[in-house]
Amino acid sequence: MSDACARAALAGLLLVAQATLAQDETLRTQVEQKIRLSARLLGEHAAAQRIVASGHVQALAHLDEGRVHQSLAEDLLARGDYAAARQAADEALRHLSMARRLVPNAPARQAAARLRHEQQIASVERLLESWRARAGNDGPSLIDAIGVLDQARTLAQDQRYDEAQPRLAQAERLVLAGLSRVLGEATLDYTPRPATPADEFQLELSRQHAYAELVPLALRDLKPRPEALALVERYADTGRTLRAQALQRFEQGATHEALTHIRNATLYLQRALAAAGLIVPPSTGNPP
Structure with missing residues (x-):
């Protein structure tokens, strides 16, 4: 070598x-x-x-x-x-x-249970307010949901979070079903009609936000299979992208384009909910 x-x-x-x-x-x-x-x-x-x-x-x-x-x-x-x-x-x-x-660790477990309860009840209360704004105060299902939610609050006051959880879950299911039904039956109230396209956009934006809040609850309650979960996430991501585009176009003054984007964003959230197993009734009629 x-x-x-x-x-x-x-x-x-x-x-x-x-x-x-x-x-x-x-x-x-x-x-x-x-x-x-x-x-x-x-x-x-x-x-x-x-x-x-x-x-x-x-x-x-x-x-x-x-x-x-x-x-x-x-x-x-x-x-x-x-x-x-x-x-x-x-x-x-x-x-x-x-x-x-x-x-x-009992104290840590209790603290975690309290935090989880507070977060979940705040979410349900927000959805309950949205439902009440659309359905009024005299719907039997709404009254049932409020009653069950009050039971969960009472148990939580005594730090009985494990016992409060099933009642909170029941209230959540009632609100979820009721709000999805109301959103499907009367997606937008056009009487009186929005005074301007900008007002109409704000109504559509509010509606889209209500659907967005339903998605995590539907995932938690209905527990879709992995392939369905992937579909839900894809539809929800598309909805978020369209919402961002709608807000951008609205800020630029292109209100009609913004309306198209925000309605499509809502449509994708409806598809996400359907993929999760929550069938939302289709919108009735067309906005003016």
Whole structure:
């Protein structure tokens, strides 16, 4: 072998060695980070104390297993066996997660339940106001929804969020069905007729917004299959794009084009709701 070939071969070996060292260094850093994380979580006094105080046999077993795997991960890291150390750290985290899941943090769970309830009830109240504005106050379904919503509020005042949840879900379904029915039967009230195209655009914009608020509720309540969910998201994205175009054209003074865009945006939201499983009655008549 010539000197030139030997030098080239040596250079190639050096590059391979450098790449291997770089990979090992990256792996070592990742494993060290994971082991530090598992050590910190296992060392959290409050969480460990909660698990021990619970007396839950399975949770205690998982906690002990987590500590064993953590010790093993640290030993393997010191010996340079990074792949095995990472696997042991993953096992430590898995056992800790299972222990925590068996003994949940009651105050944190209660706080999360309260926040979830407040967010959901605010959403239902907004839709209820939209329904009331269109249907008045004397519809039997509307009265039923208000009654069920009041029951959910009463339970929440006593911090009984788990019991309030089914009633809140029921109120949400009543509002969802009622508002979709009203929007389908009387999509826009043209009596009296809007004084200007700009007024008409604001009415259409309000209608489109009402449909937009129905979409997340329909997804949560009806739980469409993955292929239907993808369709819902595509239609909803198109609706948002058309709404943005409508607002842009309206600001530019092209009101008639803006009306076309916002009506098409509403149409795509109707399609999104239909894909989710909520059939919205078609609009009756044509706007003037």
